[in-house]
Amino acid sequence: MRLAIIRRRYNPYGGAERFIERLIPKLAARGIDTTIIAQQWQSEPLAAEVITVPARGISRRAKFQSFQNAVTDVLKQRAEAGNGFDLVQSHERITGVDIFRLGDGVHAAWLDRLRKTISGLRAFWLGMDSFHNAVMATERAMARDPNLHFVANSSLVAKEVNDYLQVPEERITLIPNGVDTQHFFPATDSQRQAAQEQLALAHGLRIGPQALVIAVVGSGFERKGIFQLIQACAKLQDVVLLICGKDKASNQANTLIKKLNAENRIALTGPLQDVRPLLWAADVFALPSLYDPSSNAVLEALSCGLPVVVTQDVGMAWEITDADAGLVCEQSVASLLQALRKCQDRERLRKMAYQARVFALRYDQDQIIDQWIHFYQTLRAGKRC
Numbered sequence: 001m002r003l004a005i006i007r008r009r010y011n012p013y014g015g016a017e018r019f020i021e022r023l024i025p026k027l028a029a030r031g032i033d034t035t036i037i038a039q040q041w042q043s044e045p046l047a048a049e050v051i052t053v054p055a056r057g058i059s060r061r062a063k064f065q066s067f068q069n070a071v072t073d074v075l076k077q078r079a080e081a082g083n084g085f086d087l088v089q090s091h092e093r094i095t096g097v098d099i100f101r102l103g104d105g106v107h108a109a110w111l112d113r114l115r116k117t118i119s120g121l122r123a124f125w126l127g128m129d130s131f132h133n134a135v136m137a138t139e140r141a142m143a144r145d146p147n148l149h150f151v152a153n154s155s156l157v158a159k160e161v162n163d164y165l166q167v168p169e170e171r172i173t174l175i176p177n178g179v180d181t182q183h184f185f186p187a188t189d190s191q192r193q194a195a196q197e198q199l200a201l202a203h204g205l206r207i208g209p210q211a212l213v214i215a216v217v218g219s220g221f222e223r224k225g226i227f228q229l230i231q232a233c234a235k236l237q238d239v240v241l242l243i244c245g246k247d248k249a250s251n252q253a254n255t256l257i258k259k260l261n262a263e264n265r266i267a268l269t270g271p272l273q274d275v276r277p278l279l280w281a282a283d284v285f286a287l288p289s290l291y292d293p294s295s296n297a298v299l300e301a302l303s304c305g306l307p308v309v310v311t312q313d314v315g316m317a318w319e320i321t322d323a324d325a326g327l328v329c330e331q332s333v334a335s336l337l338q339a340l341r342k343c344q345d346r347e348r349l350r351k352m353a354y355q356a357r358v359f360a361l362r363y364d365q366d367q368i369i370d371q372w373i374h375f376y377q378t379l380r381a382g383k384r385c
Contacts, residue, residue, distance in 0.1 A: 001032045001380060002083075004075070005048075006090040006097065008055065008067055010041045018296060019103070019177065020091075024048045026369045032376070035085065037071055060131040068094050068138070086380055093138040098379065100142055101151045105293035106160040107135045113291045113313065143167050149379060153177050153294035154315025173375055176316070178368030179299040181361055186305030186353075187280030195281035203267035205240060207281075212344055213240045215282035215306070217275055217297040218289075221249045225288030225311070225331045227256060232336035234260040239340065241266040244278050279304040283353075284343045288331045289314050302326075303360035307352035309339045325356040 005024075010017055024034050028047040035049040053070035055063040071094055078084045089099040093107070104110070111132060115123045126132065142148050143165035150172045152158035158174050161167045187195065200207045207213060214233060218224050226243060230253065233241040243253065243266070250268055257266045272278060275297075279285070285301030286309040292298075294315035298308050308326035310317045320326045329339040343349055 001087070001376065002035070002085045003027065003032055003376065004035045004037055004085040004088045006037045006071055006088070006092055006094060007041075008039050008092050010038060021046065022178070022180070022365055023369060023372065026366070027373070030373055032373070037074055039067060061134045064131060064134055067092070072096060086383075087376060093135055093142065095138065095141050095145065095148075097142075097148060098383070099149050099151055101153070102157050102161065102293065103153060105157050105291060106164045107132070107139055108164045109160045110291050111136075117290065139165060146171075149173060151175050151375070155319070156313070156315045156317075157293045175371050175375060176363055176368060177294050177296050177299055178365030179296070179303045179360055179363050181303050181364045184276065184279070184300045184303035184360075186357055191280050195277040198277060199242060199267075199269070199281050203242075203269065204264060205267055206264045207240050208238060211238050211240050212236075212284065212340070213242065213282045214284045214286050214340070214343075215242045215244065215278050215301070216286050217244045217278070217301075218287065218295070219245045219247045219271075221245070221247045221253055223290045224292070225290065225336075226253060228331055228333050228336055229286055229288055230256055230262070230266055231260070231333045232340060233266055234262040235333075235337060236340060236344075239265065239344075242269060242278055242282065243267065244269045244272050244275060246271040275300065276304070279306060282306055283349060284309060284340070286310075286336070286340070287314055288329060288336055290331055299360060299363055302356040305353045305357040307343065307349060307356050309336070309343065320359065323355055323359045325352055325359040 005020055007020060024046050027034055035051060037051045037053060039055045040052060041050050051074055053074055055067035057063045057066050075088060087099060088097040089101060090097040091101050091103055111126065115126060150161050150167055152161055152172060152174050153176055155174065158172050161172050162169060196207045199205065216226065216229060221227065230241065233239050253268060257263055269278065279301055285298065285306040287295055287298055288311050290313060292314040298310065298314065301308055302325060308320060309329055310326060311331050312328050317328050321328050327339045327342060329335040
């Protein structure tokens with residue numbers, strides 16, 4: 001089987017990119033040849049062909065449409081040359097593909113959430129933005145294609161594909177993100193102590209023996225509720241917050257930390273190639289996002305035995321709370337305070353930590369990749385009929 005995977009840009013910390021990097025060797029072992037089509041792809045060599053295409057233009061809309069056109073040309077040329085693909089899977093919004101994996105969710109659903117957080121004038125201009133309108137128009141065109149199958153990575157996204165785009169359920173498949181449960185595992189006492197000492201020394205933190213250590217991983221600080229989380233943690237006694245990620249608002253976050261006199265308890269670590277020491281140092285993982293269709297960082301934290309505090313707009317939020325592996329809050333300081341105070345109950349925290357690891361094992365990446373391979377085989381068989 002020949003599979004093409006479309007992803008515009010490579011981000012070494014991106015969830016979609018890590019998913020693709022984990023998927024390709026597993027596919028190769030099962031005899032599936034993979035080709036990546038991208039504007040740029042700079043990861044370590046993979047068992048895959050890489051085709052780079054341009055995305056020209058000054059505006060975001062122009063680049064968006066340029067990339068669409070360039071990918072369409074590549075697919076057409078390959079088909080005409082007799083070396084086309086059995087299946088084309090896109091992680092971008094492009095018409096004429098077989099599979100669209102909604103790693104970023106439904107764009108209209110994201111914009112609806114964003115409008116609730118901004119002023120009337122900004123909301124008005126958001127509605128007039130040509131880029132956002134082009135993205136939503138492409139989503140609607142994809143929804144009208146009876147041969148295009150949508151893959152949602154959480155029940156939240158599956159519902160929104162149906163609600164916003166009126167895609168029938170038979171064209172929606174739910175395949176959640178997977179996690180390497182052998183790579184992400186609960187820390188031993190010595191690993192936890194070493195990780196805390198290293199982070200404390202590197203960032204000038206005081207981590208006492210009774211401190212509740214909270215970790216968060218991700219870029220997009222405003223969307224992920226980092227500023228509300230900083231304010232909530234600053235109000236709590238004996239709480240340390242570790243923020244991992246790269247964001248244009250990092251200076252703003254550091255200014256807020258200084259204003260709250262919390263430099264010895266709250267730190268930005270910057271991006272980390274290996275986030276395990278950060279997770280091993282922590283007791284809780286928090287992600288109070290405005291919209292996170294399905295977070296790899298949440299799964300990695302759960303696999304390390306960390307209870308999570310998330311909003312209802314984070315994929316799998318209610319499944320996590322049903323499993324008693326975490327808590328759901330709103331993206332507000334008051335709601336975060338309430339949830340984090342519950343985490344200061346050490347007995348409750350221990351029970352949730354155990355359930356977190358149990359929950360993560362249900363999403364071991366090998367099981368999820370088996371779901372993908374079964375999906376590919378089923379879809380290909382349907383195309384041949």
